[in-house]
Amino acid sequence: MSPIKLLVLAILLYLGYRLLTGGKKKDKAERPAAPTEQDDAPIVDVLVEDPVCHKLVPKQQAIRLQHKENIVYFCSEVCCNRFVSQEGEKE
Numbered sequence: 001m002s003p004i005k006l007l008v009l010a011i012l013l014y015l016g017y018r019l020l021t022g023g024k025k026k027d028k029a030e031r032p033a034a035p036t037e038q039d040d041a042p043i044v045d046v047l048v049e050d051p052v053c054h055k056l057v058p059k060q061q062a063i064r065l066q067h068k069e070n071i072v073y074f075c076s077e078v079c080c081n082r083f084v085s086q087e088g089e090k091e
């Protein structure tokens with residue numbers, strides 16, 4: 001076998017190898033994209049009124065206090081403590 005034929009054979013083998021591996025990569029690229037995680041429902045934030053300073057606070061961030069039958073929401077622990085002490089004075 002002449003060296004040129006060997007070289008051609010090597011190139012053909014290399015090209016065949018490239019086609020095999022390259023073909024697999026192309027198949028992966030043509031797969032449908034994974035569903036994005038952007039279709040999560042947006043968090044609907046409800047505003048609740050702080051009974052101490054009457055500020056409107058997003059419910060998710062508000063300080064919660066179980067008060068008798070109701071849950072009361074506060075903008076901060078300061079307002080919560082003030083509310084508790086005010087309720088204590090009433091009784």
Ligand SMILES: [Zn+2]
Pocket residue numbers: 050052053054055074075076079
């Ligand atoms: Zn407040």
